Amino acid sequence: MTTIKQTFRQASGHKRFTPANLFKWLLIVFFAFYTLFPLLWLIVSSFKTNTELFGNPFALPEVWQFVNYQNAFRVSGMLMMMGNSIFIALSATLLNVVLASMLAYCLSRFTFKGNGAIFTMFSAGILVPLNALMVPYFITITSIGLYNTRAGLILLYAATGIPMSTVIIRGLMEGISREIEEAAYIDGCGFYGRFTRIVFPLSRNGIMTAATFQFITCWNEFVFANLLTSSQNIRTIQLGIRYFTNQFSTDFVSMYAAIVISIVPSILLYMIFQNQIITGLSSGAVKG
């Protein structure tokens, strides 16, 4: 009985044409189109000449101008900025997840005074509008001599991401069975050994999730990179594409090429770590 019903339902789900079905597909296609069309337009435009761009914004390029991409790399010091971004985002992510997983280990495995309070503070910390703290961050970073350095951004990114990463990793550590640890404890494995040999390796999925979020946030960060650096040789890619506007003044197509180049790594990373991101959002960790 149920199988007949299910078969019927499956068949009707796909093939039956109803106004509700039409409406559903209109919505699905609309949102996909809305997300993709401007992006595709930007990519196609980045292969045109400036004259073609001004002529007809929808026409395909007569000859695909790969030279725009060469210009983007040549004019703007693109490679150096990418290098800076990769170095800063990787270091900040590493520092962040190491500190956060140490904290998460303590919070998920031990009952001690202040455990709950730390968790509450961190959950609230996720919602603090960091942009409102520009003045104190500027003063702190300047006073410890890290203004206009990569280290300054690394420290700031790692620190401001701690609440989020700790809450994500703690959530996933909670789900790991304690039996192995208890056996190890009886065998004389201490506080540090249980972390490095058991909890850390077992929770690597949760740690990868936190790391993915942290890396994408660092890679895309603009406000503090803008506030805390001034010289060209430590600029990140996000600052770079902002200043392309000045450098390329009227060469719009090369500017578009530069923007496309800056987007590619984020999209690639997302495609690779998509499952981690979905788990992260599903784990309830962001539900501060």
Place this chain on the structure above:
Amino acid sequence: MKLTRHDRIGLVSFTLPGLILFLLFFIIPVGYVLVVSLFKWDGMTEAVFVGFDNYASIWKTSVFRRSLTNNLVWALVATCVQVPLAVLMALILNERPRGWKLFRTVYYFPQVISGVALAMLWSAVYNSEYGLLNGILKLLGRADLAKNWLGTLQTAFPAVLIYWVFYIGYYMVIVMSDLSGISKDYYEAADIDGAGKIRQAFAISLPLARNGIMTCVTLAAVMSLRQFEQVYLLTNGGPANRTSTMVLYLYKQIQNMRYGLANAASVMLIIVGIIVIVGIRQLFKLWHAAYE
């Protein structure tokens, strides 16, 4: 497990680095803006205690009031339009239509692209000379409607605000994770009782996904209050401060070395944030109460 001396030392050494950074980058900065907002200070000469004068002066400027209003409108649109759209799409994709995974991936794209790149993209879309939007209008034979979207008083703020509304991926994924946890039994029972899809959405899906929905509403409101990059890069607050936001206002005060005013604006931003978050929690408590 009872804590041994060894465990205690371990706990201190493992929590201290993270806690010190939290103290340095969260607690002290928030305390700092609270205190310095009560002083008149340009960063060089001696700070003078002025009580709530900074608050009075920012409140008197129309730019700040306009910024606050813009932020609140933004939060309202995000919570009342963007999140409901995301919930609707979560309900639709949760039915697993053909290609749902691909659509989920695509909808999430804007979330991984940087705010700077998105702002540059949309400034190209809105451009008056070669922009995509004016191009579409010409194609439709309505060239008379083409305009400099970001430079016109009436259209600047809607233009800056609206492009974000249809980027729903982030909220959709959060709600979908709640929806996928709902037992199929409820829907089967509802089918037998003859309840339609819409009835099922309102009676089963939405109530059981209310935690996820509350998260989305909270995040949407909080992110609207933080808005900075888009307006900074698209219009820098213009024309005539029409598109200013609280953070942009505070950024401009920093550039002019008016730290007291900047910090007063920061405190206002934090207070408005707390009021909004508490308000949302209270509203959702009513909804929770209805199901207990």
